[in-house]
Amino acid sequence: MVGLKLFNTAGGVSEVMPRLAEVEADVQDLIEAHMETMLGVRFLASEYVIDCVDGGRIDSLGIDENFAPVIVEYKRGTDAGVINQGLYYMAWLVAHKDAFRSLVRDRLGAPAASQILWSAPRLICVAGDFTRYDAHAVREHRRSIDLVRYRYFGKDHVGLETVASVTGQSAAARRGRRHAAGLPTGRRQDGAMVELAAAVDEALLGVGDGITRVQRKQYRAYQRLRNFACVCLPQQTKLLVYLKADPQGVDLVPGFTRDVTGLGHHGTGDLEVQLRTERDLERAQDLFRLSYAAA
Numbered sequence: 001m002v003g004l005k006l007f008n009t010a011g012g013v014s015e016v017m018p019r020l021a022e023v024e025a026d027v028q029d030l031i032e033a034h035m036e037t038m039l040g041v042r043f044l045a046s047e048y049v050i051d052c053v054d055g056g057r058i059d060s061l062g063i064d065e066n067f068a069p070v071i072v073e074y075k076r077g078t079d080a081g082v083i084n085q086g087l088y089y090m091a092w093l094v095a096h097k098d099a100f101r102s103l104v105r106d107r108l109g110a111p112a113a114s115q116i117l118w119s120a121p122r123l124i125c126v127a128g129d130f131t132r133y134d135a136h137a138v139r140e141h142r143r144s145i146d147l148v149r150y151r152y153f154g155k156d157h158v159g160l161e162t163v164a165s166v167t168g169q170s171a172a173a174r175r176g177r178r179h180a181a182g183l184p185t186g187r188r189q190d191g192a193m194v195e196l197a198a199a200v201d202e203a204l205l206g207v208g209d210g211i212t213r214v215q216r217k218q219y220r221a222y223q224r225l226r227n228f229a230c231v232c233l234p235q236q237t238k239l240l241v242y243l244k245a246d247p248q249g250v251d252l253v254p255g256f257t258r259d260v261t262g263l264g265h266h267g268t269g270d271l272e273v274q275l276r277t278e279r280d281l282e283r284a285q286d287l288f289r290l291s292y293a294a295a
Helices: 024-033 035-039 082-095 097-108 132-139 188-205 278-294
Strands: 006-008 014-016 041-049 057-064 069-075 122-127 144-153 157-166 212-215 219-224 226-232 239-243 257-259 271-275
Touching: 024 035, 024 041, 024 057, 024 069, 035 041, 035 057, 035 069, 041 097, 057 097, 069 082, 082 097, 082 122, 082 132, 082 144, 132 144, 132 157, 188 219, 188 226, 188 239, 188 278, 226 278, 239 278, 271 278
Parallel strands: 069 122, 122 144
Antiparallel strands: 006 014, 041 057, 057 069, 144 157, 212 219, 219 226, 226 239, 239 271, 257 271
């Protein structure tokens, strides 16, 4: 955690010194036991043996909120080979989709296996640190890669910091403003919604660092490790955005915000925001930031 200092204020002020794990397995065991909370990924398998000439074991396999396959690799300290190792495993995974599909079916059931998003497999590298060359390298690949630095603080705290995050869907990011909104463009009456969706896209991407987009059929997710916002395909007069902000901590306004905890909807998040105009988007900015901070 370069630059981060943590202090204990009980009985004065004393610095809590950061430290690395004793062994790599300590980090792996902790994250695998709490993967959904810490990374937004449902855990599927540990030390997964791959069947190829050179062999190997994937540290952790999972699937994220958008049903994208996730490989997680761990290193106790700094290791220049962690990215290439993870990409090697990802190439194997993409070439052996049936094996992953079978794993998901066994762990989560057939409905989950039918929704796997093969267009956006992810690699998450969790390590004690990364070099500037690592951060540059991930930007040169056409894969979704997150570099996450960990530190233990005392006995009871662990910190995760996203050092770099890139999406493998670079072609989508280069598309025009109307196409990037993810909306049909053939109907004249869609014009206002197209412009509003494009403005929402720009606002969500600009709310903080390390944001990536994932496109599914019915919604587009914005994530920093885990989703913080999901924008659904537009209705005739409004856009629905689902946020990870806690509805109990928000003053709900009829016609603008709604608690959808326990209600089925596309995407993830318990706070629904209804956007009809650019003014609604301005009102939603604080909620976007609140959800980003919580992700």
